[in-house]
Amino acid sequence: MKILVTGGLGFIGSHTVVELQNEGFEVVIIDDCSNADEKVLDGIGAITGKTPIFEKIDLKEKNDVADFFQRHHDIEGVIHFAASKAVGESVENPLLYYENNIGTLVYILKALSKKERSNFIFSSSCTVYGQADEMPITENAPVKVAESPYGNTKQMGEEIIADTCKVTEGLNAIALRYFNPMGAHPSAEIGELPIGVPQNxxxxxxxxxxxxxxxxxxxxxxxxxxxxxxxxDYIYVVDLARAHVVALKRLIDKKNRANYEIFNVGTxxxxxxxxxxxxxxxxxxxxxxxxxxxxxxxxxxxxxxxxxxxxxxxxxxxxxxxxxxxxxxxxxxxxxxxxx
CATH class of the missing domain: 3.90.25.10 (UDP-galactose 4-epimerase, domain 1)
Structure with a gap:
């Protein structure tokens, strides 16, 4: 079963690719390498014994996204990580964040909406809650006004997916709102590779x-x-990666209770x-x-x-x-x- 992982050379994406391959999925990675290194493929290969298919594509290029899905018409599921993620940078350059985080999501959902059935996992964030009124935070906690354009793109992304699921028969999606990922694969073959001064x-x-x-x-x-x-709430990245695989299997096995669901992922x-x-x-x-x-x-x-x-x-x-x-x-x- 072929699964697309966008941003699959990034921190969480690469660990999720490892877990998918360990479960027997065939993985295709799309990454523009703006915040990742192609050498990560070697680490994934060293851990799993198999190097995933990799295509260097800028998802902001709508025609390239459409072309990819025409060539890979047998994609059974998409896990969507590709996004800019630095809060401070999003405040300084909001249009970059809206184009990169929202535009790319729209292009992928457009491609999936043409398929008879598709399964979509969205990388969301606990930033949607802001300063929650009560601890611990449940999925029913109100979504607060975003503190940054980055946070706003996660809120808007969830709304776009929910709206699309309402009118697209066959589209099933789960948004995973995760807290603070940390750590590296126990093999030390892949891990977090921040460019410049770390944000985390x-x-x-x-x-x-x-x-x-x-x-x-x-x-x-x-x-x-x-x-x-x-x-x-600091969650180990391998635990987080496994949550994506479990969520994807839920959709593939048609065990979801609705065609759009939300889950917190933390410790x-x-x-x-x-x-x-x-x-x-x-x-x-x-x-x-x-x-x-x-x-x-x-x-x-x-x-x-x-x-x-x-x-x-x-x-x-x-x-x-x-x-x-x-x-x-x-x-x-x-x-x-x-x-x-």
Whole structure:
């Protein structure tokens, strides 16, 4: 069964490709390599023993998308990761984000709407909740006004999919709202490869630990949390990748209750910034150089998932601890720095 993974050379995409191939799916990757490296294909091949089909396509080119689906008319499912994802950059360049994150989604859905039956998994985000009123966050929590164009593209993406499913017979979709992915494959063949300064906490921690960054800034220690720092739900990337495979199988096996469903994907546990730093210090045996600075505009205080729906409906549950995920991130960081 042939599955398209857009953005399949990226952090979450590449780990999902590995899990798909481990389950016997034939995978086709589309990536424009604007935020990824073709060498990731070698890592996927090393882990699974098979290198997936790869096409370097810019999904903003509508005709190229249509041409792809004409050539690969036997695609049974699509997992859509391809998107720009830096919150700060989206504030500075909103039109880039709307074109790249919304336009590409529309072109793919147009192609799928011509098929008799299609299965679509959308990479959404807990950013749609903003600062939720209650913890843990359930799928019924209200979607708040987006704090950034990036967050808005995830909200709009979900709305576009829901509207399309209402009028497109045969289109079945699941949006996975995930929390904070981290870590690397236990083989250390693939992992997170941020270009430039990392946008996420964990790669900034590991880069500081390995000596690339001089110091980690902790943005605020006066929040109403146990230790005053922001709380997030950090999920191991392999757990997250497996959730995509389980969701896809749900659609293929026609076990979905509606043609558009939403699931939170997280651990169900909140960890503060200081707890994440402590986890790094435990697994690495190193003290991390960090300092507390002023709060950062737009940061929510706390966000962690209620995963009951995914646990019960999908039969999926996160398996790895924060320390296990952190160790994989540290192993990966050391490996790629020793190579260079």
């Amino acid at each position: 906490l964990v790669p900034f921690i590991t880069q500081t630990g390995v000596g690339i960054r001089e110091e980690l800034s902790v943005f605020g220690d006066d929040y109403p949390t146990a230790d005053g720092t922001c709380v997030r 169900g546990t909140g960890s503060s910034v200081l707890q994440v730093i402590e986890s790094f210090e435990r697994v690495s045996g190193k003290k991390l150089n960090y300092k507390v600075v002023d709060r950062r505009p737009g940061d929510v205080i706390s966000a962690y998932a209620d995963t009951t729906k995914a646990n019960n409906e999908l039969g999926w549950k996160s398996e790895y601890t924060l320390d296990q995920a952190m160790k994989s991130a540290w192993d990966w960081e050391q490996k790629i720095r020793n190579k260079s």
